[in-house]
Amino acid sequence: MSKCEYLLMQGISKSYDGTQALRGVTFSADLGEVHALVGENGAGKSTLIKILSGAVRHDTGQILLEGKPVSLDSPLHAHRAGIRAVYQEFSLVPHLSVTENILLGQMPRRRFHWWVDWAAAHRQAQAILDELGFTGIDVRTPVSQLSVSYQQMVEIAKAVAGRPRILILDEPSAVLSQEELKRLFALMKQLKAASTLILYISHRLNEVFEVADRITVLKDGEIVGTVRPQDTDEGQLIRMMVGRTLGEFYPKREAKIGGEVLAVRGLSREGAFTDITFSLAHGEILGLFGLVGSGRTQVARSIFGAEPPDAGEIRLEGKLVRLRSPREALQAGIALLTEDRKRDGLVLSCSIRDNISLATLPQVTRWGFLDIGRMDARVQRQVQDLAIRPPQINRLVRQLSGGNQQKVALAKWLLTQAKVLILDEPTRGVDVATKVDIYRIMSDLADQGMGILLISSELPEILGMSDRVLVMREGRLVGEFSRAQASEERLLACAAGLLQ
Amino acid sequence: MNVTLSVQISQRLFARLRRRWADYGFMAAFVILILIAASFSDVFFTQRNISNLFRQIVTNGLISLGMLTVILTGGIDLSVGSIVALSAILSSGLQQQVPLPLAILAALMAGGLVGIVNGVLVARFRLAPFIVTLATLGAVRGVVYVYSETPQTPTDPAFRAILGGFIGPVPVAAAIMLICFPLVWVFLNRMAAGRAIVAIGGNQEAVRLAGIDVSRHIILAYVISGFFSATAGILLAARLGIAQPSVGAGYELDAIAACVIGGAVLGGGGGGAIGTFGGVFTLGLIDNLLNMFNVQTYYQQILKGLIILFAVLARRKEQ
Ligand SMILES: Nc1ncnc2c1ncn2[C@@H]1O[C@H](COP(=O)(O)OP(=O)(O)OP(=O)(O)O)[C@@H](O)[C@H]1O
Ligand SMILES: [Mg+2]
Numbered sequence: 001m002s003k004c005e006y007l008l009m010q011g012i013s014k015s016y017d018g019t020q021a022l023r024g025v026t027f028s029a030d031l032g033e034v035h036a037l038v039g040e041n042g043a044g045k046s047t048l049i050k051i052l053s054g055a056v057r058h059d060t061g062q063i064l065l066e067g068k069p070v071s072l073d074s075p076l077h078a079h080r081a082g083i084r085a086v087y088q089e090f091s092l093v094p095h096l097s098v099t100e101n102i103l104l105g106q107m108p109r110r111r112f113h114w115w116v117d118w119a120a121a122h123r124q125a126q127a128i129l130d131e132l133g134f135t136g137i138d139v140r141t142p143v144s145q146l147s148v149s150y151q152q153m154v155e156i157a158k159a160v161a162g163r164p165r166i167l168i169l170d171e172p173s174a175v176l177s178q179e180e181l182k183r184l185f186a187l188m189k190q191l192k193a194a195s196t197l198i199l200y201i202s203h204r205l206n207e208v209f210e211v212a213d214r215i216t217v218l219k220d221g222e223i224v225g226t227v228r229p230q231d232t233d234e235g236q237l238i239r240m241m242v243g244r245t246l247g248e249f250y251p252k253r254e255a256k257i258g259g260e261v262l263a264v265r266g267l268s269r270e271g272a273f274t275d276i277t278f279s280l281a282h283g284e285i286l287g288l289f290g291l292v293g294s295g296r297t298q299v300a301r302s303i304f305g306a307e308p309p310d311a312g313e314i315r316l317e318g319k320l321v322r323l324r325s326p327r328e329a330l331q332a333g334i335a336l337l338t339e340d341r342k343r344d345g346l347v348l349s350c351s352i353r354d355n356i357s358l359a360t361l362p363q364v365t366r367w368g369f370l371d372i373g374r375m376d377a378r379v380q381r382q383v384q385d386l387a388i389r390p391p392q393i394n395r396l397v398r399q400l401s402g403g404n405q406q407k408v409a410l411a412k413w414l415l416t417q418a419k420v421l422i423l424d425e426p427t428r429g430v431d432v433a434t435k436v437d438i439y440r441i442m443s444d445l446a447d448q449g450m451g452i453l454l455i456s457s458e459l460p461e462i463l464g465m466s467d468r469v470l471v472m473r474e475g476r477l478v479g480e481f482s483r484a485q486a487s488e489e490r491l492l493a494c495a496a497g498l499l500q
Numbered sequence: 501m502n503v504t505l506s507v508q509i510s511q512r513l514f515a516r517l518r519r520r521w522a523d524y525g526f527m528a529a530f531v532i533l534i535l536i537a538a539s540f541s542d543v544f545f546t547q548r549n550i551s552n553l554f555r556q557i558v559t560n561g562l563i564s565l566g567m568l569t570v571i572l573t574g575g576i577d578l579s580v581g582s583i584v585a586l587s588a589i590l591s592s593g594l595q596q597q598v599p600l601p602l603a604i605l606a607a608l609m610a611g612g613l614v615g616i617v618n619g620v621l622v623a624r625f626r627l628a629p630f631i632v633t634l635a636t637l638g639a640v641r642g643v644v645y646v647y648s649e650t651p652q653t654p655t656d657p658a659f660r661a662i663l664g665g666f667i668g669p670v671p672v673a674a675a676i677m678l679i680c681f682p683l684v685w686v687f688l689n690r691m692a693a694g695r696a697i698v699a700i701g702g703n704q705e706a707v708r709l710a711g712i713d714v715s716r717h718i719i720l721a722y723v724i725s726g727f728f729s730a731t732a733g734i735l736l737a738a739r740l741g742i743a744q745p746s747v748g749a750g751y752e753l754d755a756i757a758a759c760v761i762g763g764a765v766l767g768g769g770g771g772g773a774i775g776t777f778g779g780v781f782t783l784g785l786i787d788n789l790l791n792m793f794n795v796q797t798y799y800q801q802i803l804k805g806l807i808i809l810f811a812v813l814a815r816r817k818e819q
Contacts (some may be wrong), residue, residue: 076711093702095769105710415719
């Protein structure tokens with residue numbers, strides 16, 4: 001059976017100076033299927049697909065297409081073999097136009113192949129976007145001016161523009177809204193019908209069950225097994241991924257709701273959001289739901305002083321505060337885990353230790369000197385609590401897998417011991433086991449009296465963890481639901497403006 | 501969605517306004533400078549002075565084009581001044597032994613060769629451009645002195661007559677430089693290699709993953725820079741009628757200044773030939789005016805430093 005499959009990766013091993021990312025993996029997949037890859041953070045999923053797309057070289061093993069060995073030593077080789085990838089990390093050139101990004105490396109040329117045919121390029125890029133149903137993007141805009149979800153669509157368009165036989169999507173859904181996700185799934189179905197092989201990586205198991213024809217589970221650089229979605233269920237899949245049964249998925253405890261810790265009244269910022277009023281109590285987890293672009297992140301940034309509001313007031317434990325910078329917000333006791341860890345959450349070129357301790361250096365400073373021992377102990381504890389892997393605090397954050405980077409970003413804010421913790425998409429790109437860990441930590445923090453504002457596009461997460469849910473739409477608060485009232489349908493309808 | 505869109509649009513407008521503010525600032529400064537010149541000095545608008553002004557900006561104009569290409573890849577080329585000296589002294593010295601065209605060709609190739617060395621060290625060996633070109637700045641200057649410790653005088657009369665001469669009122673060297681700007685513009689905007697260079701400065705990894713040979717394009721950028729610097733050196737020798745081994749020291753600063761004034765972002769991610777021309781011209785105009793009013797060169801340097809700081813400040817990346 002596996003003999004005649006289109007793609008065969010045989011005995012693939014790869015180590016990154018010291019870390020064995022893949023150990024003799026043999027993996028096969030066929031044209032016309034959506035093959036999902038799942039596994040914990042750091043299991044080696046991204047490494048495996050990067051080897052296939054020529055971005056990374058493997059140490060041992062071989063890759064066969066249609067039974068013939070091929071060498072995919074560079075992205076160019078992989079492109080020629082019909083392999084395209086949308087990577088977990090963005091690979092766009094920010095100051096260039098949508099057109100140029102989509103057609104990067106394959107711009108239409110004239111005369112001797114030297115000259116770029118701009119008119120044709122814009123036409124082609126537009127045609128690709130139209131074909132994919134990604135409307136509302138002007139192909140001449142620099143991609144840096146697009147929102148994250150539009151950027152993701154440009155990434156997808158870029159990969160599809162190469163008319164690949166094998167299309168790799170590494171966690172494409174993390175930054176897409178429901179609407180856009182639906183469009184992506186429709187596109188995948190179309191490509192599948194045109195006998196393309198799609199490799200799909202995601203931590204959201206419901207998605208995987210929805211789109212995949214087969215699911216391969218990776219753990220610690222090895223393949224645990226390949227299953228068909230109809231032969232399994234989420235519980236079994238999770239057992240394969242983490243090697244044990246997870247307890248309760250949303251370890252939400254009965255909240256001991258105390259006095260008001262944060263009160264926001266009439267907060268507005270030109271062009272971002274209008275008249276936001278809500279309050280948050282000690283010990284409460286307040287969910288903030290909305291579609292991508294509804295202004296949730298902007299509200300969080302304003303409360304955190306990153307972009308001060310034009311109007312309105314913020315009270316902390318009853319005291320009026322004016323926060324003009326993140327520094328002031330931190331001193332007042334507000335912390336924010338930002339949604340885009342690469343852009344404003346982490347210093348990728350620094351170590352785990354440096355990143356985790358960055359926001360709390362004054363706390364471990366004596367007479368102007370850092371108390372390295374104390375600092376390391378604190379960092380070590382976070383690394384253990386969050387199961388950051390590998391647990392070596394000297395390792396550069398750049399070398400961590402995506403999910404582990406997210407944990408590092410979270411750990412930094414957990415150390416600040418803030419009164420109010422704003423979490424903007426805290427589990428994006430995080431595996432199931434760690435998700436549960438993060439939820440447990442959230443519950444613990446709430447138990448200790450912290451007020452938590454949870455921003456998320458994942459409905460189950462909002463529903464599972466919040467005591468109360470606010471819904472935002474087009475920069476305004478349009479709904480408030482108690483834990484009992486909130487349901488998936490209600491929140492979605494409210495966020496889409498179908499419910500008052 | 502409406503909000504995102506309006507946020508995007510207002511951000512876009514803001515970015516554009518901000519960019520324009522800096523551009524308008526420089527354009528206004530430019531016009532004011534010319535007005536000052538015209539009203540306070542009766543020699544400024546003479547044909548002689550204008551043609552002089554153009555002859556003076558030839559060197560910086562050509563070097564800046566190469567510098568721009570390198571800056572676009574996210575690098576920097578500090579060796580340009582030494583390459584100017586190398587090609588000036590080679591073209592002047594060699595024409596005593598070989599025919600003029602051969603001497604010129606050798607000088608150009610020498611510039612290109614230094615570019616290849618810079619490019620290979622940066623692209624293939626992944627060394628920092630700043631360090632690599634600082635090293636070649638020193639090494640090439642050494643080579644110049646090894647070749648000749650004393651100034652070389654061009655012997656072929658055609659050299660000065662043609663390359664240092666005029667077509668009507670237009671200096672030949674200025675004409676060459678003026679042709680190079682549109683050529684570089686076309687290269688950067690209409691040719692595949694040029695677009696790759698522009699993209700590399702924005703996100704090198706993205707370019708690599710798109711199946712483009714990054715090293716080759718980085719090397720090309722440094723070769724272009726070496727080539728333009730060499731051209732500048734030849735034309736300088738032809739204009740002055742002598743090639744000092746010490747010529748060209750500090751030229752990299754003027755070139756970087758011209759690029760930055762013209763909108764280039766150090767580290768890659770913005771800049772172009774038109775803006776750079778504006779930068780070259782503005783700097784040339786300032787020199788010309790200050791000379792006309794007999795301001796000491798020290799003050800000129802202070803002023804230039806301030807202008808660079810202002811330009812960088814006005815164009816710093818948002819956030
Ligand atoms: N550039 C690198 N340098 C060093 N180690 C790396 C590098 N990239 C990945 N690793 C390591 O290789 C292992 C596998 O990483 P990989 O990115 O493939 O995981 P993943 O399954 O994609 O995880 P995630 O779900 O978090 O994205 C991890 O232990 C990671 O730390
Ligand atoms: Mg990954």
